[in-house]
Amino acid sequence: MSSQRLVFAAALLVATGGCLSEQPPAGVETVPAGTEPLIPPGAPTGTAAVEPASPSSAERALINAYRAAHASQDVDAMLKLYWYGSADDEMRLTIRENVEAELRCPLKDIKIEPVAPGTHGPTVEGGIHWRPSLDVVALLTANFDTSRAPPGELATQQIKITVGRRGGRCYCTVPLRE
Numbered sequence: 001m002s003s004q005r006l007v008f009a010a011a012l013l014v015a016t017g018g019c020l021s022e023q024p025p026a027g028v029e030t031v032p033a034g035t036e037p038l039i040p041p042g043a044p045t046g047t048a049a050v051e052p053a054s055p056s057s058a059e060r061a062l063i064n065a066y067r068a069a070h071a072s073q074d075v076d077a078m079l080k081l082y083w084y085g086s087a088d089d090e091m092r093l094t095i096r097e098n099v100e101a102e103l104r105c106p107l108k109d110i111k112i113e114p115v116a117p118g119t120h121g122p123t124v125e126g127g128i129h130w131r132p133s134l135d136v137v138a139l140l141t142a143n144f145d146t147s148r149a150p151p152g153e154l155a156t157q158q159i160k161i162t163v164g165r166r167g168g169r170c171y172c173t174v175p176l177r178e
């Protein structure tokens with residue numbers, strides 16, 4: 001995908017509340033969250049913290065799976081955290097490219113927060129109607145350490161991913177054309 005298409009896709013995904021943002025919005029400071037990290041067995045310690053906002057066990061499992069997949073640099077494990085619904089091949093490729101970009105820098109912190117129903121629902125971007133692949137129940141925010149990124153390389157500093165539930169599990173949502 002050309003860099004122009006990738007930037008457009010990233011902007012589109014941010015607009016729909018579904019995927020990544022290369023940098024935090026203007027005026028937003030990123031501060032490591034919480035004091036008690038939820039770290040899965042075998043994951044490196046000190047790589048991330050979770051705010052003590054009492055995430056459900058399904059949300060905690062998503063955070064732990066994200067953290068473990070990121071620590072092992074496992075693109076396929078990261079992609080299994082998404083609910084694709086009826087996403088087309090182009091959107092699936094965009095998600096893969098975004099995940100690959102996320103893995104280029106170490107994870108600093110991650111948190112998940114509930115959202116009010118309908119706050120991340122259908123939207124219109126460029127005349128195209130989009131909706132998340134699941135009803136959104138939470139927002140996952142991950143921040144990355146870009147201090148060692150090569151000069152001039154576009155590095156993912158922060159992502160905000162909408163989260164939905166299906167079958168008792170939480171998944172990252174994917175923007176779908178309506």
